[in-house]
Amino acid sequence: MWTAMGVWRWRRNPLRRPTDLLEAWVAFAALVFVLLVAPAVGCVTGLEVDGTLQRAARVQQQERYLVPAVVVRPAAEPPAGAGADATAQRQTPQRTPIVASWTAPDGSSHQGTVPAAEEPPQAGDRFRIWTDLRGRLVGRPLDPSVASAHAALVGLAAAVGAAALVETVRRLVVRRLVHLRYRRLDRAWAAAGPDWGRAGAGG
Template identity: 75%
Template sequence: MGVWRWRRNPLRRRTDLIEAWVAFAALVCVLVVVPAVGWTAGLRVDVTLQRAAREQRQERYLTPAVVVRPAGDSLGGSAADPAAQRQSPQRTQVVAAWTAPDGTNHQGTVPAAQEPPRPGDHFRIWTDHHGRLVGHPLDPSTAAVHAALAGLAAAFGAAALVETLRRMVVRRLMHRRYLRLDRAWAAAGPDWGRAGAGS
């Protein structure tokens, strides 16, 4: 509407027409380019995360483990220390033993599967093929959510960039208008209101 309004208006300045076209271009970018940027970014992130999730599911194993003792026992009973418990509100740590998928035996400190942990309790932990502790593999639905959020963030970022550029151009045009107005006023000012000056 801004472009149409300034097409044949006798009061139209060149900067008015430029501002209207800039607003029209920004609107087209927001309606066409921004969704395309968001979709493309989300799709690429989704492909990457789904590939990572597949690789993690192939490389990580749920391995049976058995509780050997509470982890604090080896430190002289520090697990019962209230200050230590306040600093680590996560699950109780235990020393556990497990056999890796490659057949090697391992022992280490891991979070307890249930509270309170008792020696001899059986639970499962995630390990790699060599028995090293790893995190839970990425879930495909979680990967899809992360990809959607990345796409939305990219779209909002592109929209913010478009709006910032539009505002910068409009600000520059306004500055140019004020400079022209100041020059016109300086030229007409000395004769303004004088008899016979034609003003």
């Protein structure tokens, strides 16, 4: 609002310099962009990302299956002195690795090392794991609500980024205009300075 008032105030002011009016219009254009265009950019970006993530979520839900598994035995512990990576893993809280067996949706049998569903794991315990059609271990499919939340964050970031870009451009333009004013003032002072204060110099 103050920017629009500034444009109107400088419209007929006799002291107005061309750079003053240009600066006011640049500020007005930046304000319009921040209030109207940046939210639109964020909305379009968020919708596009949400559509992509929702399609990925649907594909994952169709291609990933929650199948029953049975604990066979605890997995072998890494050998002592296996290196810094093994030490870091032991210090990091995590579920106990176990050897489990499961049957894939296509009917094939599998056995592998997976994290235990409960602590402490006992042989014969039953739990469920995510696999693909052939029984290969996969992660949990993307939840549609989580996808929407991620898309909203991306849209918000796009809107903020667009507004920040416009403000940066506005500041750069204003900085150039200020430098231009100083150069013009220096030239005017260089022309009038030698005659400043002299009688009959047209002052």
